[in-house]
Amino acid sequence: MNRPHLDDLLGGLLDVGSWSSWDRVPAQPPASAAYRRDLARAAERSGADESVRTGEGLLGGHGVAVVASEYAFLGGSVGLAAARRATSAIERATAEGRVLLALPASGGTRIQEGTPAFLQMLTISGAIAEHRAAGLPYLVYLRHPTTGGVLASWASLGHVTFAEPGALVGFLGPRVVEALTGTAPGRDAQSPEALHRAGAVDAVVTPGDLREAVRRVLNVLTAAATATGPAEAAVHPAVPAGAGPVAGPVEAPDPWASVLATRAPDRLGLRDFLAASASDVTLLGASDLREGTDAQGTPIVTALALLRGTPCVVVGQDRLAQRHRPIGVRDLRAARHAIQRATELRLPVLTVIDTPGAELSDEAERAGLAAAIAHCLAVLLATPVPTVSVLLGQGAGGAALALLPADAVVAAEDAWLAPLPPEGASMIMHHSVDHAADMARGQRITAGDLCRLGAVDLVVPGVRDRMAGLGEAVAACLRTVSGHDSVTRLAARRDRHRRLSL
Template sequence: MSRMSASTLLEQVLDDGTFSSWDTTPVDVCPGPEYAAELRRARERTGLDESVITGEGQLRGRRVAVLACEFGFLAGSIGVAAGERLVQAVERATREGLPILAAPASGGTRMQEGTVAFLQMVKIAAAIAAHKAAHLPYLVYLRSPTTGGAFASWGSLGHLTLAEPRALIGFLGPRVYAALYDAPFPEGVQTAENLRAHGLVDAVLPPEQLAEIADRALSIMTARSYRPAAAPRPAPDEVAVQDVPAWDSVLASRRTERPGVWQLLQIAATDVVPLTGTGQGEVDPGVVLALARFDDVPCVLLGQDRRGQSAEHSLGPAALRAARRGMRLAAELGLPLVTVIDTAGAALSQQAEEGGLAGEIARCLAELVTLQAPTVSLLLGQGTGGAALALLPADRVLAAQHGWLSPLPPEGASAIVHRDVSHAPEMAAAQGIRSTDLAATGLVDVVIGERCDAADEPVAFCRRVGRAVQRELAQLMAEDPGQRTARRLQRYRRIGLERRSARAIAATGIST
């Protein structure tokens, strides 16, 4: 495949004429005569003084810092001078509060400099960690090839990771593998497309689309300083919550036509940037992770996708690890988090048990209830078992009228108590699983009415839900973070000890 130079990439991504170099004379690594000759030839061939270019520019009018490798310079390898240049650029971006767009294309560590070059990975990773700790975005565009120490440091730490189509990406370069093991590396493994399929890359796109996606992502990632208008927006088209039997809600929540998280995003959100997988080699189709905006309020959204789940593929440990990735993103970017609950339950299998399902539920609960970012949980449909509970403990909990939450599906509860499933409607009523029952216990703050059934009014319903989410997020973002977190912890400390008036809750579509 043809390889685009670092300079050409920056010209294509940044606004015309806005790039300004931050590079200074590379540090002297005291090369021997052979290495000095290699460096001289690389400089003459590329017109560059090292394998990386750093600087700043405007991306759709937004100031960003950029780091890019030039593969034509000693295979884009990273030695002491290149490592120092990268670190200085990251540190400057952090000081100046700039997001970073990094575009590696490297064979990895520069062998001519040995172990000291290898150790550059440590300080590069440390600088990026400090940048992210300052709630500043770090975006990565993996170009071909990106291998070795470059992939295992600054290439793998992105909040959003994009890749060039058909790019060779991997830890151990195929030529090294063949030399060490006297066999070719399996085909199709170290490709951008395969890494996306395994949740290591969020999207594969050509360079000409990079500016658009990066701009959309940064418009959300850099909006943490958003402050809502003093007066809350009106809440038109609200629907009174009807007092219906719990079993009716269970049946309504299971209708195939009922809108799910993707419809909610498509209808009620804007600037949606989908993310893929855990970032650790796993993908679960039952979970959606995205950057999005509800009206003018930015957020990280993680939701259970009812259409990505089935009896053969229930939510497993990977789904919860993807959820925890969303929680980390919210914490690192300083953005609100929205969780959407809609699941028939977690996987019951040997793989789920051995994959640590119970531990992942526990870690989700612990991380979500203590998260410093504002949080809103939406009980959109079915809320069965630990997989549902794992996304629940937020600052504010919203529920669709036919949303419900239970430790088991009513049929399972019936099987335990009555040794059959025919008493499921009675168990649904007795266990208090309805949205209005949950509001009466103080677990749910807002019940969003449905005109009989959301499946019969999907667009109007999703817009209603979107407005409710926007209102709650805007109010939470205006609050003191310390007080908000303390109030959340106290709230869940007292669950079950207080009750509200169910009659008052059922009287309106929006209850607080």
């Protein structure tokens, strides 16, 4: 494919006339005559003075700092001068509170400078770590090629990582791999597409589409930075009044009828909820949210989004995808990673529960499914950012429990939560699934029961037929819990689970 020069990439990415360079003449380390000639030829051929260029600009009106590789300068390799320039720009972005966008395209560290250049990857990565610790976003676009020490350090530390289609993205270049191992890597082993399937790249995006992809992310992050204000009046410490839903215990339909309703093929789910309520959605990791009832997708979808204008990280269970693949360890790991991203970005977390249960297989057991569930709910319990959970439909077992801890919990009126599907409970008690309906009626699984227990704060009617009211209610909850400081939130979260009772 036609890969744009860095000047053209920046020209299509940033608002017209907004680019301003931060670069000064680099001070090169002591070098041999041969290396000095290499540097002179690289400058002449590339028109650049080093392999890294830095500066600032606007993208859709949002200010960003940029650290970009100039691949035409010695293959984008990073030596001491380039590392100092990159580090200085990162530190300036942190001091000025800017979003940082990296555009790497590099063969790695500069061989002519040896180990001292290699160690600069620690310096750059340390500056990135400080930027992230300050709660500032770091976005990455992996260009062709990105390999070696650059990929194994600062190019792989983005909160959100995009990649160029068909780019060579790998730990070591193919020639080096073959020379060291005697075997060339597979054709797609070092591709962004493979990394996306593994969850290491969030999306594969063409250079022409990059501006829109980054703009969506910036819209969410900018909304998060400006979302301030006191908490709204509430009927519950963390739940807004007058938002439309019914507050307090609600008499649900027959529990077994609720179970059957949430299993209906035409039941609305996560896809419908996001379509009705979310904008500027950016899927994270390996998440796949495809259109159509037969589209497979991923059992847990993670995404950045604006929910009725309120920024959040969504961690939702897609009931349609679970027809093809139940929730397993890798899905729970992706959920935990998304919650950790939200914590760093200081974004609220919205979980959506709708699952018939986790994967039941020897492979899942060997992979540590129970531990994955435990670690997922633990990170939700401990995160200092606001959390809201939506019990949308089925809530069977540990897969549901993993996403339940929250500052506020909203439930559809016919949603339910149980330690096992009713058939499983029937098998334990009666050695047969024939008593599933009676088990459902006897285990206090309905939204009304959960309200009386104190596990659910709001019950929203009519979700089976429409999602708009649910989106408004959930967004109101997100705004309210975001109005409390983290110390108050964590204390209330701890106390709400201690108050759960019969």
